[in-house]
Amino acid sequence: MGGCAPKMSGTVTSRSLAWVSLLAATVTLFWSYTLPTVEFTQLASEPEIYSIWGGIEMLWLDDTPVLxxxxxxxxxxxxxxxxxxLSALLRRPRHAPAPQRTLLWVELLGKWSMLDVLIVGMFVGSIRLQLGPSVQLARGESHPGIVMFAGAIVISMLCTRLTARCSSPRGRGTGTEAGAPPPSAPGVPSASPERAPxxxxxxxxxSLAAGASLAAGLALPLFAVSKGFIFRNxxxxxxxxxxxxQxxxxxxxxxxxxxxxxxxxxxxLNALWLRWRGAGPRGYRLAAALDEWAxxxxxxxxxxxxxxxxxQLATTALLAGFWFTLAAAALAQLDAWMLRRDARRF
Incomplete structure (x- = not known):
């Protein structure tokens, strides 16, 4: 087949979709850099509005260069x-060998670009200091820039998946017969009828400790924000x-x-299922996909x-949920590494 993947709706290939998503992600990303992302308002003070670059500059001027x-x-x-x-990968000839190691690193690191979105989300969600329904001591509010930025990152992650499909032997139309199972994520076997022990x-x-820590981190408060003796959130x-x-x-x-x-x-839950019930390659491919997006x-x-x-804005006390969340993140990484190791048994 001439395209890099089976044709969709008879005309659109994965490669063309990858190029469209790459263009959309590029335009959206650079547009987001020009827009405000978050507004911070304190009582009796002028609102402070920051773009992504403005937020970086603010952190630098606040003597937090590491942040x-x-x-x-x-x-x-x-x-x-x-x-x-991704642009370089898509420009490669369709018959060229797939750079799987490069794709693996792009997939593993791509989600970290969502850091700013999650920071703004928690910042806006945490700054809700008010006296009654009408007097606000402090408030955070998002602006269109962070929406555009989040969209750009998600589109680029989808573009990565389309590019990986184009780079797979089946996607290029060579080396795999029609009707074969889809290629696995990097580091995960592509097919086997057996179940893992x-x-x-x-x-x-x-896996159990990672799940329990996650449950505790979601159930318990992460931190408390207070302003003197007046307000505690x-x-x-x-x-x-x-x-x-709301x-x-x-x-x-x-x-x-x-x-x-x-x-x-x-x-x-998928990791616990794999640990207790065992599964074939599909279970491990699902684990790899969830690791990419979680x-x-x-x-x-x-x-x-x-x-x-x-x-720097209010008195902040770290609570149990904060530490359980950090523990859950670390244990999830260890669990994911062990799952990838176990997948090599097939």
Whole structure:
């Protein structure tokens, strides 16, 4: 077949869709850099409005150069670099060998560009200091720039999947017969009729500890924000995201609920199923896909940035949920590594 993948609707190939998504991600990303992303208002003060670059500059001027460097790396260097790499991959001849290692790194690092979205989401959700319904001591509000930026990152992640499909032997129309199973994610076997044996006790304990830590991190407050003896606000992730939905902060709320709650929970449940029941290659391919999109690790880094920044605005106390979330992120990474290792048994 001449295209890099089976044709969709008779005319559109994965390669053409990848180019369209790459163009859309590029335009949306650079447009987002020109727009304001967040507004911060304090009582008796003028509103402070920041773009992505303005937020980086603010962190630098507030004597937090490490935070400024982290946000700059994940909000500007990574997204732009990823688009350049995807462009280079799509320009390769269709018969050229697939650079699977490059694709693997692009997939693993792509989600970290969502760091700024999650930081703004938690910042907006945490800054709700008010006296009664009418007097607000402090408030954070999102602007269109962060919506555009989130859209650009998600589109670029979809472009990565389309590019990986184009680079697979089946996608190029060589080396695999029609009707064969779809290619697996990097590092995961492509096909086997066998089921993996049930996991050993240490692997089960890691999966169980990761799931329990995640449940505790979601159930318990992450931190408390207070202003003197007047106001104290405990921030719990699901409740904060739900309140943001009611306040029409839809993109930020959906990003938190999808990438930090729903997908990490699904990843944990799938890992527990694999550990206790065993599964064939499809279960491990699902685990690899969930690892690519679940962003608990990105959120954990964002929590550190938010907690440090909030300390400059109000009194911030880290609570049990914060530490359970960090533990869950670390254990999920260990669990994912062990799953990839186990997948090589096929």
């Amino acid at each position: 400024a460097a982290i946000v700059f790396l994940f909000s500007m260097v990574f997204p732009i670099g990823k688009l350049l790499v 049930r996991a050993e006790l240490p692997a089960r304990l890691v 405990e921030v719990q992730l699901p409740a904060t995201a739900w309140r943001m939905l 306040e029409q902060e839809l993109v930020l709320a959906v990003s938190l609920l999808m990438f930090v709650v729903t997908l990490p929970v699904a990843r944990s 962003m608990l690790d990105v959120f954990a880094l964002g929590l550190l940035v938010v907690s440090i920044k909030l300390e």
